[in-house]
Amino acid sequence: MRLYNTLTRVKEQFSSPDGTVRMYVCGITPYDTTHLGHARTYVVFDVLNRLLRHHGYRVRYVQNITDIDESILARARQLGRDYLELGEECCRVFFEDMAALRVIPADHYPRPTQEIPMIQEITRGLLAKGYGYIIPRGVYFRVKAVADYGRLSRLSREEMLAVAARQDDSDVDDPTKEDPLDFALWRRSAPGEPAWESPWGPGRPGWHIECTAMSIRYLGPKLDIHGGGADLIYPHHENEMAQSEAYTGERPFARFWVHVGLVSLGGVKMSKSLGNMVFVRDLRQKFDPDALRLYLIATHYRAGLDYQEADLEGAAARLEKFRAAVRRAPVAANPGWAEAATFRARFFGALADDLDTPAALGVLDELAGLGLGGNGEAARLLGELAGVLGLELRVGAGV
Numbered sequence: 001m002r003l004y005n006t007l008t009r010v011k012e013q014f015s016s017p018d019g020t021v022r023m024y025v026c027g028i029t030p031y032d033t034t035h036l037g038h039a040r041t042y043v044v045f046d047v048l049n050r051l052l053r054h055h056g057y058r059v060r061y062v063q064n065i066t067d068i069d070e071s072i073l074a075r076a077r078q079l080g081r082d083y084l085e086l087g088e089e090c091c092r093v094f095f096e097d098m099a100a101l102r103v104i105p106a107d108h109y110p111r112p113t114q115e116i117p118m119i120q121e122i123t124r125g126l127l128a129k130g131y132g133y134i135i136p137r138g139v140y141f142r143v144k145a146v147a148d149y150g151r152l153s154r155l156s157r158e159e160m161l162a163v164a165a166r167q168d169d170s171d172v173d174d175p176t177k178e179d180p181l182d183f184a185l186w187r188r189s190a191p192g193e194p195a196w197e198s199p200w201g202p203g204r205p206g207w208h209i210e211c212t213a214m215s216i217r218y219l220g221p222k223l224d225i226h227g228g229g230a231d232l233i234y235p236h237h238e239n240e241m242a243q244s245e246a247y248t249g250e251r252p253f254a255r256f257w258v259h260v261g262l263v264s265l266g267g268v269k270m271s272k273s274l275g276n277m278v279f280v281r282d283l284r285q286k287f288d289p290d291a292l293r294l295y296l297i298a299t300h301y302r303a304g305l306d307y308q309e310a311d312l313e314g315a316a317a318r319l320e321k322f323r324a325a326v327r328r329a330p331v332a333a334n335p336g337w338a339e340a341a342t343f344r345a346r347f348f349g350a351l352a353d354d355l356d357t358p359a360a361l362g363v364l365d366e367l368a369g370l371g372l373g374g375n376g377e378a379a380r381l382l383g384e385l386a387g388v389l390g391l392e393l394r395v396g397a398g399v
């Protein structure tokens with residue numbers, strides 16, 4: 001199949017010679033419930049996971065849970081709660097939401113608070129190789145040590161500075177850093193904040209090093225697919241790639257960087273900091289989770305998705321049509337329907353073209369029309385192909 005690679009900015013042929021796909025997708029920071037933007041990212045990678053498995057690959061899938069960072073600590077302080085307990089509670093809702101959306105669980109959900117030794121080992125390694133330096137604030141990565149820093153995001157230095165300045169815990173203007181773009185590998189904790197002992201004083205890991213440590217620990221020094229939302233390209237993935245390649249000496253760190261377009265509401269990006277979020281837990285009260293899943297994959301994953309409830313209602317009606325076709329299918333289908341192979345080829349052809357789920361769903365629309373018209377084999381094929389997308393069409397199938 002062909003997959004768009006953010007690193008090269010073109011669709012490339014994807015294969016894995018050893019039959020294994022090492023896939024790492026950046027996960028949630030559990031301080032609130034799952035919003036539609038998260039759901040979209042994890043449903044898209046679930047479709048990719050299912051498709052790769054369908055084609056016989058062994059997928060090793062790791063998705064981290066960022067259980068410590070500025071935002072989760074701030075939220076816990078605000079609520080007067082323990083940050084780990086708050087994180088645990090938000091994770092429970094996240095896993096319920098994912099199960100309702102039929103997302104196949106990842107093999108591992110590592111958490112940085114459980115991976116401190118590996119994070120410190122990589123920090124030590126980067127310091128030893130001259131990629132890091134120590135200041136009172138903590139240990140920082142020296143971006144000037146990477147000749148082609150910026151090759152993933154392709155942003156100019158000015159653009160990078162502007163984005164870095166907008167980060168929650170921005171330290172671009174710290175004059176003790178060698179370069180404003182240098183980022184924390186290890187940060188000294190403020191009094192009262194969680195801290196781990198280290199050779200550089202009590203502190204906690206920087207955000208980007210966490211994913212480097214967890215991906216290397218669980219999947220090795222080279223990934224086949226690294227994914228996440230498009231808002232992670234810079235600074236998170238740029239920095240993760242720079243430090244991973246600096247540490248292991250292997251490049252590219254990930255053969256394919258795959259990014260899912262952002263979800264917006266009224267044209268404004270849905271984000272925790274803006275508070276304009278639509279939560280999966282709320283939508284589940286009103287809509288069948290399969291309709292929500294269908295809605296999320298009805299737009300191509302790289303395009304932006306502006307949430308409108310009418311579109312979700314449309315997805316619910318579409319799902320009902322699919323289900324009605326499957327219900328009407330006679331028990332004994334019409335075996336030997338000559339066109340079945342053509343429909344199957346068109347469906348998989350669409351998915352093989354950079355996961356074109358809108359086109360694949362168009363094939364299912366045609367099959368539903370034929371099924372409703374009495375073609376039992378078309379209805380049977382509809383149910384089978386919908387299953388590849390993780391949609392359950394059998395009546396009363398439940399979760």
Ligand SMILES: [Zn+2]
Pocket residue numbers: 025026027211236
């Ligand atoms: Zn990450």
